[in-house]
Each structure stands twice: as C-alpha cells, then as structure tokens.
Amino acid sequence: MVDVTSASVPPVLAPPVLAVEGLHKSFGSNEVLKGIDLKVAAGERIAILGSSGSGKSTLLRCINFMETPSAGRIALDGTSIGVEGRGGAITARSGELRRLRTRVGMIFQQFNLFPHMTVLENVMEGPVTVKGMNRKEARATAQDYLKRVGLSDKAEQYPQRLSGGQQQRVAIARALAMEPEILLFDEPTSSLDPELVGEVLDVILGLSKEGRTMLLVTHELGFAYHFATRVLFLHEGRIHEQGTPDEVLKNPREERTQAFLRRFSAFHF
Amino acid sequence: MQYVWDFRPVWLNFGVLLEGLVNTLKLSGFSIGLGLAIGLVLAMGRLAPSRIVSIPATAIIEFYRNTPPLVHFFWYFYGLPILTGISLTPFAAAAAALSVQSGAFFAEVFRGGIISVDRGQWEAGRAIGMSHVQLMRRIILPQAFRRMIPPLMERSFELVKTTSLAATLTYGELVYKAMVLATQTYRPMEIYSTVAVMFFTVLFVASLGMRAVEHRLARRAAR
Ligand SMILES: Nc1ncnc2c1ncn2[C@@H]1O[C@H](COP(=O)(O)OP(=O)(O)O)[C@@H](O)[C@H]1O
Ligand SMILES: [Mg+2]
Numbered sequence: 001m002v003d004v005t006s007a008s009v010p011p012v013l014a015p016p017v018l019a020v021e022g023l024h025k026s027f028g029s030n031e032v033l034k035g036i037d038l039k040v041a042a043g044e045r046i047a048i049l050g051s052s053g054s055g056k057s058t059l060l061r062c063i064n065f066m067e068t069p070s071a072g073r074i075a076l077d078g079t080s081i082g083v084e085g086r087g088g089a090i091t092a093r094s095g096e097l098r099r100l101r102t103r104v105g106m107i108f109q110q111f112n113l114f115p116h117m118t119v120l121e122n123v124m125e126g127p128v129t130v131k132g133m134n135r136k137e138a139r140a141t142a143q144d145y146l147k148r149v150g151l152s153d154k155a156e157q158y159p160q161r162l163s164g165g166q167q168q169r170v171a172i173a174r175a176l177a178m179e180p181e182i183l184l185f186d187e188p189t190s191s192l193d194p195e196l197v198g199e200v201l202d203v204i205l206g207l208s209k210e211g212r213t214m215l216l217v218t219h220e221l222g223f224a225y226h227f228a229t230r231v232l233f234l235h236e237g238r239i240h241e242q243g244t245p246d247e248v249l250k251n252p253r254e255e256r257t258q259a260f261l262r263r264f265s266a267f268h269f
Numbered sequence: 270m271q272y273v274w275d276f277r278p279v280w281l282n283f284g285v286l287l288e289g290l291v292n293t294l295k296l297s298g299f300s301i302g303l304g305l306a307i308g309l310v311l312a313m314g315r316l317a318p319s320r321i322v323s324i325p326a327t328a329i330i331e332f333y334r335n336t337p338p339l340v341h342f343f344w345y346f347y348g349l350p351i352l353t354g355i356s357l358t359p360f361a362a363a364a365a366a367l368s369v370q371s372g373a374f375f376a377e378v379f380r381g382g383i384i385s386v387d388r389g390q391w392e393a394g395r396a397i398g399m400s401h402v403q404l405m406r407r408i409i410l411p412q413a414f415r416r417m418i419p420p421l422m423e424r425s426f427e428l429v430k431t432t433s434l435a436a437t438l439t440y441g442e443l444v445y446k447a448m449v450l451a452t453q454t455y456r457p458m459e460i461y462s463t464v465a466v467m468f469f470t471v472l473f474v475a476s477l478g479m480r481a482v483e484h485r486l487a488r489r490a491a492r
Contacts, residue, residue, distance in 0.1 A: 066395060094400065101398040112393035116411050126397035129407055171393075178397055 015078035017042045017213050018063065018104075018182055023072035024088070025058050025237075032058045034237035036072070040182070043211045047224035047245070050234030051260060056217040059234065060184045063215070064104040065097050076103060076181070102130060105175035109187040111167040113159040119146065119170050120155040126178045138177075145173040149203050165196030169203050176207075183207070185216040201227075221264050225249050233257045278454035279463050286460075289446030290467055296363055296442055297429045303368035304428065305421075308375025315380055318401060326376075333373035339434050341366035346438045363435035371428045378420045382413035415486055422479045426472050443467065 016039040025033040032055045040046060048056050061067040063074060065081065071088035074081045081100055082092025092100075114122050123142035127133040133141075146152050149169035159167055168188055175183060185204065189197040201223050208214065208227055218224055224231060224245065231248040233241040233256070241254045252258045279286070314326025333341070346362035349355050357365065386409050394404040436445035447464045451457040 064396065066392065098398040098400060101396055106396040108389060108392065108396075110389050112387075112389035114390065114393070114408055125407065126399075129403050130398045174397070 015075075016040050017044075017077060019073070019075040019078070020059075020063065021073040021075070023059070023062060023074070024070045025055075025062055025067060026070045032237050033062065033069075036237075036239060038232075038239065040213060040215070042213055043229075044213055045208050045227055045229045046215045047228035047231045048215060048217045048234060049219075049221070049224065049231060049248075049260065050240075054234045055237045056234055057186050060106070060186050060215060060217060063182075063184060064101050064106055065092065066106070068092075076100065098130070102126075102178050103180055104182045104184060105178055105180035106184045107168070107171050107175055107186065107188050109190050111159075111164070111171045111191075113167055113170055113174070115159055117158075118155065119151065119157050119159060119162070122159065122170055123173045123177045126174065131178070142173070142177055145176045146170070148176070148206070149173045150199075163196055164192045165199045168192065168200045172200075172203055172207075181213060183212060183214045185214065185218070187217050187219065189218070189220060219264075221249060221261070233260065235260075272458070274459060275456060276459050276463075278450070278456045279459050282450050282454070285446050285450060286443065286463065286467065289441060289443035290471070292440070292446075293429070293432050293442040293444075294471070296360065296367070296432045296435060296440070297425075300364050300367035300371060300432070301425050301428055303364065304371035304375050307368055307372030308379055311372055311376035312379035312383065313405065315376065316383060330373045330376050333370045334377070338366065338370050338431055339437065341370050342434050342438055359435065359438040359440035363432070363438055363440050367428060367431060367435075371424060371431075374424050374427075375421065378417050378424060379413070381420070382417035383409055385416055386412045418479070418483055418486065422476065426476070429472060430468065 018038075018040040020036055020038040023033055023036040023038075024031065036059060038046075048059065050056050058067060062069045065074075069090050072090075073084075074090070082090040082096065085091040113119075114125065117125065120139065120142050123145055124135070124138040127138040127141060128135055143152065143155065146155055149172055151166060151169055151173070154162060154166060154170070159170065162170065172188075188204065189200050192200065197220070201220065204214075204216070205227060216224075216227065226245075228245050230242060231245050232239050233248060233252070233254070235256050241248055241252060241257045247253075248257065249261065252261060311326050311330055314322050315330060317323050317326070342363060345357055345365045346359065349357060349362070383405075390408055390412065391404065394408040399407070432442055433444035435442050436448060439445065443464055447460050451460045454460070
C-alpha cells in the first residue's frame with residue numbers, strides 16, 4: 001500500500017462528510033474488506049476502481065448499511081452510525097439506519113425502478129412515504145428532478161417503456177428527490193448498451209458541477225478521469241492506491257494498478 | 270345388473286339441497302375471508318426480520334399444513350370445550366378450523382409471491398430509507414399480489430370442497446343435507462351425483478370468472 005501524499009487529498013477542515021475507519025466485512029469465512037480507511041470531504045467526487053470481486057460494491061453497501069460492517073466505524077458529519085457490539089460488528093437501530101439512508105442515496109447497476117408505479121410516482125415515493133411530504137409538494141419536486149435528468153416528458157410512463165439509459169436517469173432522480181448529502185453509484189452504466197452510456201454519464205457530470213459529494217464505482221476510466229477529484233484503486237479488500245486522476249490513471253505507482261489499467265488498452269482521457 | 274335412475278326425490282327436495290349449498294357458500298366465504306387475513310399475518314410473521322416473530326409463525330404454518338383437516342374440525346368442536354370450556358357452534362368450529370388451516374396454506378402462497386419479487390426491489394426500497402412495513406405495503410405486496418392470484422384461487426376452491434367435512438359436525442352444508450336426504454329417500458346415487466354437479470357448477474363458474482379477472486390484470490400489467 002502507498003502512503004498518500006498530502007497533495008493528493010484536499011485538506012480536510014470541517015469534519016469529513018463521510019469517514020470510514022478500519023472497515024472490515026466478512027461473509028462467513030470470506031473476508032471481503034480488510035480494513036478500509038477513507039475520509040471524504042464535502043464536494044469530493046471519488047471514483048472507485050478495481051477488478052471484479054475486489055469489494056467495491058461491498059464498500060458502498062457498507063456505507064449505507066445495506067450490509068452491516070463486521071468491524072470498524074462509519075461516521076457522517078463526525079457522528080458514528082450505530083454502536084460497536086460484541087465481536088466488533090456494528091449494531092444500529094432500524095430507525096437510525098433509515099435516517100442514514102435518507103442522507104446517503106444509492107444508484108444501482110440494475111436501476112431497480114418500481115415497475116408498478118409511473119416514472120413520476122417512482123420519484124415521489126421516497127419523499128411521500130419516507131419523509132411524509134404531502135403529495136402536491138412531492139409531485140412538484142419530482143417534476144423538478146425529472147426535468148434535471150431530462151425526462152419531463154416521460155413522467156406518466158411506466159418504467160418498462162423506457163430505455164435502460166432513461167431508466168437509470170429516473171433512478172438518479174429518485175435518489176436526488178430524497179435530497180441526500182452523499183450519492184453512491186454502483187456501476188451505473190454497466191448494464192447499459194454502449195450507445196446509452198453517454199446520456200447517464202452526462203447527468204452524473206451535471207451533478208458534479210453542483211458540488212455534490214459522490215462515490216462512484218465504474219469501469220469507464222475515461223469518465224472517471226473527468227469526473228473524479230480522487231481515484232481509489234481497490235485490490236483484495238484494501239485501498240491499494242489512491243490519488244488524483246492524473247496520479248492514479250496516468251502515472252500509477254503500484255504494479256497491480258498498472259496491470260489493472262493495462263487491461264483497458266483502449267481508453268482515452 | 271341394471272340400475273334404474275330416479276331423480277324425482279332430488280327434485281322434490283331440491284330446496285333442501287339449495288339451502289345446503291347456501292350454507293356451504295356462507296361457510297366458504299367466511300373462511301376464505303378470515304383465512305386470507307390469517308394467512309397474511311402468518312406470512313408477514315414468517316418473513317419478519319425478528320426471530321421471536323418468525324419462529325412461532327413458521328411453527329403454526331407447518332403444523333397446520335401437515336395435519337389432516339378433519340382432526341382440526343374435531344379439535345375445535347370437541348376439544349376446545351374440554352380444554353377451555355368454550356363451546357363453539359358447528360358453524361363456528363368449522364369456520365375456525367377451515368380458516369386457520371387454509372390460513373396456513375394462504376400464508377405460503379403469500380410468502381411465495383413475496384419472495385418471488387426481485388431482490389433489487391427490496392434493495393431500492395431500503396436504499397431510500399423505507400421501513401420493513403413501508404417496503405411491504407408500498408413495493409413488495411402490490412407486485413406480489415398479481416402473481417398470487419392463481420394459487421390463491423386454487424387454494425380457495427380446495428377450501429370450498431373441504432367445507433364438506435363440516436358435515437361431520439352436523440353443520441347443515443350441502444353434503445350434510447345430502448346425507449340426511451339419502452337416508453330418507455334411499456336414493457344416494459342420484460343425490461350425491463346432483464351434489465357433485467352442484468359443486469362443479471359453482472366452482473367452474475367461479476374459475477371462469479377468476480380467469481377473466483386474471484386476464485384483465487395481465488393486460489393492465491402489459492401496458
Ligand atoms: N451478500 C453476499 N454474501 C456472500 N458473499 C458476498 C456477498 N456480497 C458479496 N460477496 C462476495 O464478496 C466479494 C466481493 O464482492 P463485491 O463487493 O460485489 O465485489 P465487486 O463489486 O468489487 O465486484 C465477492 O467474492 C463476493 O462473492
Ligand atoms: Mg460490484
């Protein structure tokens with residue numbers, strides 16, 4: 001592992017929006033995360049790279065407690081989630097986890113839109129059911145967010161009628177409607193046909209102009225270069241190398257990172 | 270040997286059989302309604318994250334699914350007064366036995382429908398901060414419901430046929446009326462054949478109706 005020089009990481013003044021400390025996660029005897037430390041400042045955009053099975057999804061899923069960490073600490077704005085129980089695992093009340101998830105939005109590879117609801121209803125669902133917003137207000141905000149992802153005209157359609165790219169943009173609007181402080185993207189374009197990738201990446205780039213804090217797992221290296229303020233390379237459950245996009249993507253110091261990047265011979269920045 | 274069919278006693282007493290049919294439908298309707306409610310509660314219990322809830326629910330479901338219905342009828346009718354001093358009318362005992370037993374089967378249908386909903390739907394609901402109850406009510410059950418209709422129908426038809434066991438508690442449903450008529454008229458063949466046709470007619474018409482409903486739902490789902 002590499003010591004990150006202070007130049008690579010922006011100076012952290014306020015408590016980091018997100019702090020991950022000594023995060024371990026095992027599934028049975030399979031230790032997937034082997035001690036992850038990560039501080040994320042407000043407005044940082046972190047691209048997470050790594051080969052399949054290196055623990056990228058598990059890392060994201062531990063951050064919003066879709067998976068319960070086996071050991072370590074997750075803190076938002078300096079406040080830890082849950083308490084350390086026996087054997088190091090974190091135990092948290094379900095109410096606390098629900099509040100956490102309203103603050104940390106997640107976008108999945110498979111979109112996971114609700115098929116029995118229209119596009120507009122999909123986006124309204126969180127604000128109405130989880131936040132108790134009245135329907136009229138929720139409808140107005142949902143329409144705003146749909147406009148932001150360029151899908152105002154699809155509001156009354158059912159998701160099955162939309163292309164994969166459009167569905168993923170709705171999923172982004174659905175996450176945004178909760179007004180989360182942090183957005184987690186788990187390979188948001190990996191299940192899209194190549195010609196639909198661009199429209200989703202454009203929406204994500206648009207969000208980065210708003211100064212949103214985002215963590216994104218991707219295999220689109222060219223996109224990662226333009227999107228990220230910091231790039232992490234995960235290998236076998238550890239952060240193997242991290243730094244600015246130039247450092248990690250153009251001049252990787254670690255052999256593993258170099259080998260990983262060589263597999264993507266045809267990418268351009 | 271040549272059997273001579275004689276349906277006259279059937280026509281003369283058809284009012285009695287109709288009364289029996291009405292009672293059968295009353296018992297069925299009541300037990301299906303209550304059974305669905307019990308089934309939903311048991312299914313939710315079995316799927317609950319807490320073991321204190323899921324283990325008893327599972328035990329009830331498995332017990333009722335794996336013991337014969339006639340035993341439950343006798344239990345509620347003869348056993349309950351002995352053990353608790355509460356005595357039930359034949360209708361109440363039959364309804365209790367039928368609804369709890371079919372509740373156990375309905376629960377498995379509900380559970381099957383619920384777990385057939387794609388994992389991603391659960392994840393998406395949880396990821397926007399939904400509680401278990403919100404997730405069930407808003408996301409999972411509405412999607413599971415369509416898939417549950419055919420097996421729920423099947424189970425309900427099964428229940429209508431099982432109401433005939435209430436005859437053993439002297440409840441005046443169709444088969445009980447038929448038994449009484451048969452001993453009075455010595456025409457069991459004609460009477461039981463008529464009863465079979467009556468059951469068939471009711472269930473067949475009901476299944477045609479349900480198929481139409483299913484068809485409509487399928488069309489709506491495909492929009
Ligand atoms: N729910 C789970 N149960 C058991 N093993 C899991 C589970 N989720 C992930 N894993 C295992 O953890 C490892 C890392 O998975 P993942 O985080 O999905 O990797 P990546 O996203 O980098 O491809 C894999 O070996 C995978 O099989
Ligand atoms: Mg993954």
